[in-house]
Each structure stands twice: as structure tokens, then as C-alpha cells.
Amino acid sequence: MRMVRLWPLAAGLLLLAGLWLGPLPGMARRAFSPHMILHLGVMVVAAPLIVIGLMRLSPPDLAPRFWYCGALAASVFDFAVVWGWHVPALHEAAARLDPAFALQQLSFLAAGLWLWWICLAGRDAGSGAAGAFAMLFASMHMAMLGVLLVLAPALVYAPQFCLGAFGLDPLQDQQLGGGLMALLGALPYVAGGAYLASRLAVQEA
Template identity: 50%
Template sequence: MGKPARNWPLLLGLLVLAACWLGPLPAMSRTAFSAHMLLHLGVVALAAPLLAIGLARSGLRVDGLRHSSAAIALIFAAEMVVVWGWHAPPLHEAAALNVWAFVAQQASFLAVGLGVWLLGFASDSRRGLAAAMFGFF
């Protein structure tokens, strides 16, 4: 089996991102909370883990981070700050009204989501996956 066939999760993750960001959800999320949550979960719960699996299959390893309690705590703290920060009323409204704030919001959601999922899928143990799952939920 060739490398492109083996790396279908990376390609599917990029396709999910394209569907989320280039489809109707960004415009709908300005006024509908359900669209906002579909967009958020599409990026964090669908695209990020698919991208992390694809990157792990490409050979990316984060085993050093997985063994560092400080790094794990930093990634989970960043996730909490990003997710809760963007849901604070002033930042949430800014992302709804300003395209650059929206881009920053979505990029930061993807970055922290990818960080969490990489802890699980780009490590050699189930402990890393459990940490990623625990941090996500």
C-alpha cells in the first residue's frame, strides 16, 4: 500500500477543515450558536484528530512531550485558556463581527486541538491517547 493511501487521515482532516471553514458554517455561526458549535467541534473533534493521526503516520513523534508532565500541563492549560477565552463575551462577539478575530479564533482552536490529539496519536503508548481523550473531554 502506498504512502498516500496510508495517510488518508491527513487528507480527510484537510477536507474536513475545508468543509468547515469554506462552507456555510462560518457565516451561520455569527448568529446561530448551533452553527458555532458545529464549526468548533468539526475543527477540534473531527479535523484535529484526523490530522494528528495523519501526522503520526508520517512519522511525527512527540514522545519527549508525552513524558514531560510540564509539557502536558502546558498543552491542556493552553486548551482551556483558548476555548474559554474565545467564549468570553467580548472575544466571542469580536470573532462574530471581525473576520480577522474569527480567523484567529479558528486557528487557535485548531492549534490547541491538534496539540492535545498529537499527545495521543503521535506517541507510542496508550497512556498518551488516554491523556488526549481526557484533555479533550
């Protein structure tokens, strides 16, 4: 029964292996929408599954003040990682250089794990509120960056790193990637924030 309860951890690790060992990394270094599929798969699918599994394995037990500071720090780190790696110079460096690409992917995973862990693992009302606000902030900045990429009238990145994928031309591919970030990137955080808010309401009742 204990092993059955750990299925999210197994699913998250298997998904992470599939994302990193499959064709997406190669595609992500040549086109934008595969990059975004890889990015979102790591941060908003694999990371929360791994966190849920780890919480079932060993529930955290920290003083409430650590949750407030941790939620703020995790939010800032998540914002810096997401926006930083989409600055053209850093995005293109990750496309060109293996060490930069590895650092990019590891930082996506670290940001996702930290944010989901600090938000989902809180037990008191204060940590729940802090987690809900952190989820809301993450959804807002993901949606904002995605919309900016959708509305960009020209390629943001150098043409050799944005060749297009899935039959789309480079600009359409960039717009698809931005749309995926704005919608599929923001929605998991909205769902996480709604869950935390509902749990907070139950605690307050």
C-alpha cells in the same frame, strides 16, 4: 500503499476546507449552534484526523519528559482557548470582526492539533497515562461548559449574535449548541482517553 495510509490526513484537510469555505462561518457569526458545529468539526474531527495522518507520515521521537510537560501545556492551552472564546466579549468580537474570527478559528485548530498530537503520539506507559488524563480533562471541561450553556435561563451572548438557526429561537439555539458541546464535544475525548488507557493496559500486561 503509503498514500493509502495517509487517508486520515487527506480526510482531515478536506473536512477543514469544507468547514471553513462552506456556509458555516457565516452562520456561526449569527447563531450559536452553527458556531458550535464549526468549533467541534475543527477540534474533535478534523484535528485528530490530521494528527493521525501526520503521525503515519513521520512518527515523533521525543524524550518521555517532553510528553509529560507537553500534555500539561496542551491541556492548559486547550482549556484557555475553549473557555476564553466563549467568554461573551471575545465570542462577540469574533462575530463582529474578521481578524478576531480568523484568530478564533486558528486557535481552535492549534489547540486541537496540539492536544491530539501530544496525547496520541506517546509510546511509553508514562506518556500514555499523561495523554489519557489530558483527554479526560478535555472531556470534563467541554461537558461542563456545554451544560452551563444548556442550563442558562437567558441568552449568554448579545441577541444580534445569537439569532437562532435551523428553525429554533435564540435560546433554543444556544441550548442546542451547549448540548452539542456537552455530548459530541466530550465523547471524542472520552474515546481517545479510553483508547490510551487500553493501550496502557496492554503495555502493562
